[in-house]
Amino acid sequence: MHVESFAHGLLPETKIINDQLVKINSKGFLTINSQPSVNAERSDSPTVGWGGPVAYVYQKAYLEFFCSKEKLDAVVEKCKALPSITYMAVNKGENWVSNTAQSDVNAVTWGVFPAKEIIQPTIVDLASFKVWKDEAFGTW
Secondary structure, eight states: OOTHHHHTTSOHHHHTTHHHHHHHHHTTOEEEEEEOOEEEEETTOTTTOOSOSSOEEEEOOEEEEEOOHHHHHHHHHHHTTOTTOOOEEEOTTOOEEESSOTTOEEEEEEEEOTTSOOEEEEEEEHHHHHHHHHHHHHHO
């Protein structure tokens, strides 16, 4: 599939990682949500900005996808050598696999604004992941 054939409907943020998403999907991973890594981008950036001007935003690279059990096993095995990568996976039957504790909360998007504490609008944790899992499998 040619990248431009579907890139026009993507958010500007997604276009940053579009080529990588195409490669991932071509290997049997059906991506459903993602974000690129962002390190101190201005909050008024038309691509990744949010929350108003005069601040900086940050994001961890993040990817959600459907895959086969065999593909998941391969990802888990590769992640053993990459301790800075966290993963969480669950199947429709509630079997959960992760390299995080069930009580861990992982911030994946945050902002630094003048005269404010860090604003942390996006987190990933087991409780919200399980709620999202039900919706995702229901749609699937």
